[in-house]
Amino acid sequence: MDKGRIRVLAGVTDWAVAAGVAALLLGTGRSGEHPGTGPDLLGYVLLAAGGLALAARRRAPLVVLAVTGLCAVGYVAAGFDVLAVSYLVAVYAAVRAGYRAITVVTSVTMLVALHLTALVFHDGPVGEAFAQARGTLEVAWLIAAFAAGEAVRQAERRADEAERTREETALRRADEERLHIARELHDSLTHQISIIKVQSEVAVHLARRRGEQVPETLLAIQEAGREATRELRTTLQALRNDDATPPRGLDHIPELVERAGNTGLKATLTIEGQRHDVPAAVGRTAYRIVQEALTNIARHADAATASVRIDCRPDTLAIRIDDDGKATPHTAPTPGLGLLGMRERVTALGGRLRAEPRSERGFTVQAELPVEQIS
Numbered sequence: 114m115d116k117g118r119i120r121v122l123a124g125v126t127d128w129a130v131a132a133g134v135a136a137l138l139l140g141t142g143r144s145g146e147h148p149g150t151g152p153d154l155l156g157y158v159l160l161a162a163g164g165l166a167l168a169a170r171r172r173a174p175l176v177v178l179a180v181t182g183l184c185a186v187g188y189v190a191a192g193f194d195v196l197a198v199s200y201l202v203a204v205y206a207a208v209r210a211g212y213r214a215i216t217v218v219t220s221v222t223m224l225v226a227l228h229l230t231a232l233v234f235h236d237g238p239v240g241e242a243f244a245q246a247r248g249t250l251e252v253a254w255l256i257a258a259f260a261a262g263e264a265v266r267q268a269e270r271r272a273d274e275a276e277r278t279r280e281e282t283a284l285r286r287a288d289e290e291r292l293h294i295a296r297e298l299h300d301s302l303t304h305q306i307s308i309i310k311v312q313s314e315v316a317v318h319l320a321r322r323r324g325e326q327v328p329e330t331l332l333a334i335q336e337a338g339r340e341a342t343r344e345l346r347t348t349l350q351a352l353r354n355d356d357a358t359p360p361r362g363l364d365h366i367p368e369l370v371e372r373a374g375n376t377g378l379k380a381t382l383t384i385e386g387q388r389h390d391v392p393a394a395v396g397r398t399a400y401r402i403v404q405e406a407l408t409n410i411a412r413h414a415d416a417a418t419a420s421v422r423i424d425c426r427p428d429t430l431a432i433r434i435d436d437d438g439k440a441t442p443h444t445a446p447t448p449g450l451g452l453l454g455m456r457e458r459v460t461a462l463g464g465r466l467r468a469e470p471r472s473e474r475g476f477t478v479q480a481e482l483p484v485e486q487i488s
């Protein structure tokens with residue numbers, strides 16, 4: 114259930130309670146000997162007002178406490194011997210909201226005021242006046258209302274504390290899992306990638322030392338090893354919450370396209386629209402989409418050319434990567450981890466992704482990333 118609906122239901126409940134208490138007070142007041150004219154009419158108004166004021170007890174508990182107390186004193190002065198139910202409910206609401214000391218002081222003042230009012234406005238003996246005051250606000254009922262409010266407040270506080278503890282536990286476990294993944298990546302990949310990087314650099318160095326032409330594939334392996342090392346380091350730092358190295362973003366996409374050209378693929382980059390700052394999450398996702406698309410083209414597409422087009426719109430960053438590979442409209446794309454990862458990244462930002470064969474030949478990846486919603 115959403116918070117808006119909960120607030121509506123709470124408001125309806127408050128008004129229902131207020132109307133019920135007002136009806137109870139009026140019914141009790143009418144059961145006495147009152148003709149309903151003169152000062153008695155004011156007493157009825159105060160009985161109804163004290164009950165209806167409870168509708169605001171969640172928003173302004175102290176104000177409601179004061180209003181119900183004044184109403185009770187007023188209808189005692191008018192000659193009504195009615196239990197101050199509305200004030201008891203206000204005491205419960207104020208204590209539940211945490212105003213214990215103020216409620217105690219107000220209640221003591223209320224008891225004194227009721228006795229003085231009954232003594233001044235009651236024509237009979239002093240004992241009857243005090244009995245009327247005690248009938249209006251019994252100390253036992255007052256203590257019960259105070260205790261009920263305190264019990265509910267403590268229960269809600271313990272529930273909030275338990276919820277906060279669960280959230281902290283979940284965050285701590287997530288941190289531990291992230292560090293565990295970082296250690297696993299470091300132990301399983303760093304060594305192998307370092308070997309590839311070192312071996313390729315040694316091969317390139319020996320070939321140049323002998324005056325031989327270095328094959329393009331060897332240069333591509335060398336550059337891929339360097340990039341993999343940088344990417345792994347960045348990933349490990351991100352998993353460890355280390356922000357020393359800035360994340361890859363839009364500014365690094367030209368490097369991706371240039372490196373793709375080193376593999377024999379003729380790749381071009383076109384940026385349209387007015388370039389503006391985008392949130393880090395959007396820039397990082399754009400970089401990963403282009404990186405994954407160019408990697409898939411180099412590995413699987415058997416393409417000669419690839420084009421990367423980035424359209425910087427006021428509220429959207431549109432990315433399109435096309436190739437002239439072997440995919441045809443009748444070829445169903447095989448969903449791999451790369452496409453799945455791209456779709457998850459785009460969906461997390463509230464964007465859209467299309468990855469499908471082109472109408473003529475080749476494959477296209479199109480993504481639209483909202484900018485204003487994330488910034």
